[in-house]
Amino acid sequence: MSVQTAVVADAVAGYAARVHAVVGDRHQVASPLGAWLLLALAGPASSGADRQALTDALGCDIDVAAGAAAELLADLHPLVGAAAAVWTAPGFSGTDEFRSWLAGLPAAVSTGTLPGQAGLDSWAREHTFGLIERFPVDADLAVLVLATALATKVSWQLPFDLAPASALGSASPWAGQLDRVLRTPTGPGARGHRQFIAVAPDAGDVIVHAAAAVGGLLVVSVGASPEVPAAPVLAAAHDIGHRLATGVRVDRRELASLPLGEGPLWRLREVMAPADACTAVLPAWSASSRLDLTDPALGFATARRALVPGDDPWAAAQSAMARYTRTGFEAAAVTALAVGMAARLPARHREAELRFAYPYAVVAFAADPDADRAGPPGPARSPWHGLPVFSAWVREPDDAGDDQAGAPGGRL
Secondary structure: OOHHHHHHHHHHHHHHHHHHHHHOOOOOOOOHHHHHHHHHHHHHHOOHHHHHHHHHHHOOOHHHHHHHHHHHHHOOOOOOEEEEEEEEOOOOOOOHHHHHHHHOOOOOOEEEEOOOHHHHHHHHHHOOOOOOOOOOOOOOOOOEEEEEEEEEEEEEOOOOEEEEHHHHOOOOOOOOOOOEEEEOOOOOOOOOEEEEEEEEOOOEEEEEEEEEEOOOOEEEEEEOOOOOOHHHHHHHHHHHHHHHHHOOOOOEOOHHHOOOEEOOOOEEOOOOOOOOOOOOEEOOEEEEEEEEOOOHHHOHHHHHHHHOOOOOOEEEEEEEEEEEOOOEEEEEEEEEEEEOOOOOOOOOOOOOOOOOOOOEEEEEEOOOOOOOOOOOOOOOOOOOOOOEEEEEEEOOOOOOOOOOOOOOOOOO
């Protein structure tokens, strides 16, 4: 594991804490990495106080974040689809700084003209295996859109077994709501599942289950006592999962040090077996979320200002989904920042195009040369002034040519 990898992993974990603090503890799914990548790509456009604010949000130096984003997009994980794009509206060129930033984007970031909402929806589907069907922001009136997409669809190395929901314990509110839950497989040949009790700095004793997918993806579940808030448990999951994925030691509780009996997180008993062991039961689950990313703590307001200075309306959001089942895991997220909605359009006025497309009347009136002058007519008006001289009903029009009728100074 490189030093930069460790720095970025810590930075993304810190950014995840920001995201979940804003979203709260409702049922949700998010991709903090997807949002972090977008900010990392936008970061080089910033300067001064905005650059420092983005550095704080990203949790590391702007250049380190931008380099990491470029590396991640250029060297994709075999089980994680990732994409990034920047689109601009026709005629929008931005500032000199914006054009320099656009030219300096990594080669893996696609750029082009805004394709319209249907095209953005198609991009979201294409880069998430169809898991995200709609782009997270309405960008029909945007002048600039940045987006990232992340997706995975994997199968466990060994599927879970099934167990009655009562295995969750009588104190669990889910035990009476569900019929069956997932149980880690046991016996000869069981692989791809690790479960143990660990100690987390701010969450106390936590239970851990790590499911390995075919090809290497690791999905880590961490549970703490019910009174522990979500934030430290999420932080523990980031820390323990990173350690497991990179081969760093995790402090585990020895089962012999724990009292026998049943509690909210486990049931511990003595059995005849060759060694201590853990199994795990957990529910299958799915979630879908649309997260508003406009909270100042998340950095998108700063990124918007760095890219397009001014007070133009903007939006930032993420659509995410995940599904955890007996046989595998799938998840996807599209994160987007759209700038300039409606504000780049002229003020609203009405315009009518009058179309003489059917038979119509024409009347020619005689008029003095100064007839279009403002003010009341003078005493020396011609007696012709205001008389209808010719009239017509037009129903057989001709093709228009480039000839000019009526020589100057001609007479009626």
